Amino acid sequence: MAKTATDWATEFREYVRKMLHFEEAINLMYWDLRTGAPKMGVELRSEAIGTLAAEVFAMQTSPQMEEYLNVLSEPGTFETLDPVTQATLREVKKEFDRNRKIPADRFKAYVVLTSQAESVWEEAKHTADFALFRPYLEKIVAMKIEFIGYWGYEGNKYNTLLDQYEPGLTVEQLDGIFGPLREETVKLVQAIVDSGIRPDLRHFRGHYPKDKQRALSLELLRNMGYDFAAGRLDETEHPFQTTINRYDARVTTKFLEDDVRSAISSTVHEGGHALYEQGVSPDLIGTPLCTGASMGIHESQSRFYENMIGRSREYWESHLPVVRRFFPEFEEVSVDEFYRAMNDVSPSLIRIEADEVTYNLHIMIRYELEKALINETLRVADLPGVWREKMREYLGVEPDSDATGVLQDVHWSGGDFGYFPSYSLGNIYAAQFRHQLAKEIPDYMEQVRRGEMLEIKRWLNEKIHRFGKTLTPGEIVRQVTGEDINAKYLIDYLHEKFDPLYHLA
Amino acid sequence: MAKTATDWATEFREYVRKMLHFEEAINLMYWDLRTGAPKMGVELRSEAIGTLAAEVFAMQTSPQMEEYLNVLSEPGTFETLDPVTQATLREVKKEFDRNRKIPADRFKAYVVLTSQAESVWEEAKHTADFALFRPYLEKIVAMKIEFIGYWGYEGNKYNTLLDQYEPGLTVEQLDGIFGPLREETVKLVQAIVDSGIRPDLRHFRGHYPKDKQRALSLELLRNMGYDFAAGRLDETEHPFQTTINRYDARVTTKFLEDDVRSAISSTVHEGGHALYEQGVSPDLIGTPLCTGASMGIHESQSRFYENMIGRSREYWESHLPVVRRFFPEFEEVSVDEFYRAMNDVSPSLIRIEADEVTYNLHIMIRYELEKALINETLRVADLPGVWREKMREYLGVEPDSDATGVLQDVHWSGGDFGYFPSYSLGNIYAAQFRHQLAKEIPDYMEQVRRGEMLEIKRWLNEKIHRFGKTLTPGEIVRQVTGEDINAKYLIDYLHEKFDPLYHLA
Incomplete structure (x- = not known):
């Protein structure tokens, strides 16, 4: 007897649910690592997380998943699904496309690169040595641009990255939002500084x-x-x-x-x-x-x-x-x-210590730099200088070292471009x-x-x-x-x- | 190019390592449940553990695993393996045989039965109502005997169960060990009671x-x-x-x-x-x-x-x-x-509160009852009575309710026969x-x-x-x-x- 749309949907939902069970395990393993897992066990733990993450990735991109997506997306079938299954399908398909469009060897190279880059970044931040991190960041930016080629983009290349964190948002929109906010905030910060008022601590x-x-x-x-x-x-x-x-x-x-x-x-x-x-x-x-x-x-x-x-x-x-x-x-x-x-x-100087008013300016600097890097209007080599310029322009302060400047955040070493705007959004x-x-x-x-x-x-x-x-x-x-x-x-x-x-x- | 023994061994070791990564996740999930996971999340957590446990079971019993075991166990191959791989193979094979010899539908029935039995036992203990638990325990004992049929046994049926916790140990050996220990312990306990001495608390x-x-x-x-x-x-x-x-x-x-x-x-x-x-x-x-x-x-x-x-x-x-x-x-x-x-x-009356001297007598009672149940020389219906008799005989005390008698331990509800002797061993x-x-x-x-x-x-x-x-x-x-x-x-x-x-x- 042929499987009905309902059978397919049930199987698909069951498959997704199992995938999420693996994610539950991974999330707990990370939580545990960050809240008190013994130090010596970290290396083996990371290996175990790697195995589970690979399993999730395999499930997300499997031929089985492809079949579910194809069958359930068919016109005449999709419309019969309940709204939660429809939305699940959309969400899962997005992830499927994102992952399957990257050639496997390139994805692997990216995983290796970013995991190396993260420890190099740590060292570079520690020694305030941007030159150490620079070749890694150059490769990461180049790979992000390459990946955008696989994923495709509309309007601005950076849109594809933005969409991964804030579905539907575009550079065009964001520029229109951030522009006036930046102008007003710079003025407000200046006025507050000029007031000379500081709380009594x-x-x-x-x-x-x-x-x-x-x-x-x-x-x-x-x-x-x-x-x-x-x-x-x-x-x-x-x-x-x-x-x-x-x-x-x-x-x-x-x-x-x-x-x-x-x-x-x-x-x-x-x-x-x-x-x-x-x-x-x-x-x-x-x-x-x-x-x-x-x-x-x-x-x-x-x-x-x-x-x-x-x-x-x-x-x-x-x-x-x-x-x-x-x-x-x-x-x-x-x-x-x-x-x-x-x-x-x-x-x-430091974003994560910034107050409610100045915080958004830290974000805007990162957004502008990311956008420029991805559109190749800024070279990685020029980042530290442009960082300092923008800090001076927006906030009136300037780091005396890259450790408290361009190297302060971990995000770029992990390839997380497009994420920073979320904070201000x-x-x-x-x-x-x-x-x-x-x-x-x-x-x-x-x-x-x-x-x-x-x-x-x-x-x-x-x-x-x-x-x-x-x-x-x-x-x-x-x-x-x-x-x-x-x-x-x-x-x-x-x-x-x-x-x-x-x-x- | 054909795979060499070394290639097979490497693949096998990698496969086992991954299986253990899933077990690491499961162990952490249980640890978390027992040390402070929020109550409301327990049901979903159990479901997630179920998915991971099923994955481990599937890996343990897969055709892939079967192929590894067959290839690496071949004479001429096994001898070329390093000792750790040899021992791993033996251990994994034991588990494979134990699991694969049970027909899938019977194993599933067993899992369902024991998980129901555990909550029934809880209720029965709470209300001191052995009659409630009795039909479940009867089915569990019957299934254990059925499983021993699949697994096979030498000498005494109970040997197969003992071997699962204490590899190589037999009823014949254990009777010879427990006999004199029981006799001496009963005398020692009596002498201590007769001394009238109690510590000043x-x-x-x-x-x-x-x-x-x-x-x-x-x-x-x-x-x-x-x-x-x-x-x-x-x-x-x-x-x-x-x-x-x-x-x-x-x-x-x-x-x-x-x-x-x-x-x-x-x-x-x-x-x-x-x-x-x-x-x-x-x-x-x-x-x-x-x-x-x-x-x-x-x-x-x-x-x-x-x-x-x-x-x-x-x-x-x-x-x-x-x-x-x-x-x-x-x-x-x-x-x-x-x-x-x-x-x-x-x-x-209670095993887990017993002192160092009387503890072993609690174990021996359980061992004798288990052995008799598995060899069908004792009916589940007669358990509470025999329990009380043996308590009186060995320890000189008798429970006034089955809650503090035969229902006190969770083990049997989960099908854990053969485990108790480990404590005295x-x-x-x-x-x-x-x-x-x-x-x-x-x-x-x-x-x-x-x-x-x-x-x-x-x-x-x-x-x-x-x-x-x-x-x-x-x-x-x-x-x-x-x-x-x-x-x-x-x-x-x-x-x-x-x-x-x-x-x-």
Whole structure:
């Protein structure tokens, strides 16, 4: 008896589900490596991850997968599938095409190159020696351009890379968004610097034991609505959120014993990511749609919580008392002082340490450089110089070494071009969502002032989270706000918040 | 060009290594489930483990594997292989035969039955209702007998089950070993009960916070020579040791806040297992030989450390000061009192709470019942009654409910027949190894008295650990001690230790 479309669809869904089981194992193995796996076991662990990753790749690109995609994509069949299977098919096919279009030997060469490049980068950063990293980066850029040849592109070569992280977004759009944001931000930063105002940090230079910071972090997450029955908090060198499965969305944070603010921000940031993952519809379990819509939309959730909630005056009205329970020394500090300390704006060299205002300028520099490299209007050799120029132009500071300049981020060594813009897109989307939230729940910041955070979470669940990856970023933004991506709301928000903080006109 | 024997061997080793990479993932997934994975994620996690386990099973029994085994086992080929590949082949073939001899549909039925039985057992134990569990246990026993039919057996049907945990051991041997041990132990227990002596536990009923117990446990492990660069300690409901890879041998323990002795014993016990795993020769990495020789030999290491070292007077001379650093209240307790409190012997109902002397009697009861069930000389329906009889006969106590009687252990619900004897074999082997250790390092207990534990570890590394699973239990015992398994040394040890403790003639 011939297989029906339903039979094919069931088999296909089962196949995908199994593939995701391997990914669950891989994600747990990485989580474990980053949260406390014994050092000596790392090498063998990496080998084991390699085997599982190869299995996933083999499943993604197998003749079996090809058959599923061909049969189920046929006109007359595709239309009969349920919407989740249709969306799964689209998502899986995208990955299939991306992987199968690269000749196997070239893909292998790329994997070898980037894994070498990562350790060379580490060494180069350590010794502040760009010349060491340069030949590797040149090869990576050349290979990225070669791969774009296989993948194809429309308009700008960089579009293909952007699309891998932010489906549908183009250079043309992004230039139109980033342009005005850059101009406004440069002006705002200059005004803040010129104001001469800096928060009083005398009371923030104490000793804050880890175990108390951990207890505080747990409470901040609980208050946000994070569900510990479906997640956990651990300590790590670089905070991250990882989803092991739909009911296991983990958060990590970092405790600096001499600055309590760091763990607070990291925890609330990663908590924002986790709320997204905990809010995806369970109907999407077992599909690649059971996660955020894109890197940018994901980042909008973390940055909304970190910056727009977690660095707001209202949040500190309800949460300073919480901090004081663990650290009574903050009895001496007023809400206003705490709020100001959480919003210290100052141009600096390192992206990951940058504040809410200057951060986007760090991103734009990387975006402009990546775009130029991929379009071959900039040579790798000229990167360090152009980096310094742009830092001076946008931020008014300049690294005295490439270690704190062009070598500071790991991303390029792993071939991750097109990723950086997501961070700023997150800020832009967040401001748009916030604007809409204020329209629909006008007293939401009053709720925050009272320490009530659950209606906000429910709104995000309802409007954004539950759809997972069934919608594109563009579709989500339009569905939630009624318009396309627009940086105006971020600019407005920054002025609304920082003008009074820094006594600007 | 035809493949050479070396080509085949290389391919085979690569194939096995990959299979073990999947097992590394599975082991980590279980470890995570038992040490803190969020509750709601457990169901999806189990599904993912199922997929990976099925993959391992498929690899173990694949036509590809069959071809490797056939080609490399050929006379003229096998002899040309290096010893590690030969031993790997033997080990893998054993597993292959065990799995392939069962018809696929029967194996599947068995998996379904045992997974149902485990939850029924839980319910039956909870409600003390053996009748609930009885039909499941009857089916499991029947299937075990059916499987023995497929596997074949020599002498006694139970031999085939024993061999799965303790390769080469037979019922005939075991009866000869357990017989005198039972007789001597029953007498010794009776004499201890008759002595009327019980340790003074007044000073052991305090409050011992978890974090201090954790710090103490870490120190006990470090003192044993446990390498934290290749392992870690976590908290769990039921302590266990698990090996993620050769350089990642993890230990868990349980902290009872009202009894400090529990975590001490568990930690030292699991630490003994971990020292074995950390001592296997790195030459065996990537093979199934990179672990202990058998369940029994593994248990000999944990019980040697837990009982023969960790409950010795000499150990407490050096380690009571360590305990006092964390719990100053033990300043009031003398070494002698602490030593006695660690060696409280008293017949009781529950195996896992039993002391060093009575423990083996719990095992023998289970062994005798299993043997009778498999040889069909005992019906499942009669189990509870026979259980009570034997408890009364050997230990002089009797459960008032099946919950603390025949239903107390999970093992049978999972089909684990043949496993229980390993625990007592561990005690027997441990006493034999200890006897040999005393001959070769006569002052080893003096070293323990001074808190020096590393020469003992090095001796075990050299004599036992490094061989991993390349030798059978019988080969190891003969190689280390010059004779076969012999319970005399355990009997001698028990008298040597407990006669003076309980003022016996």
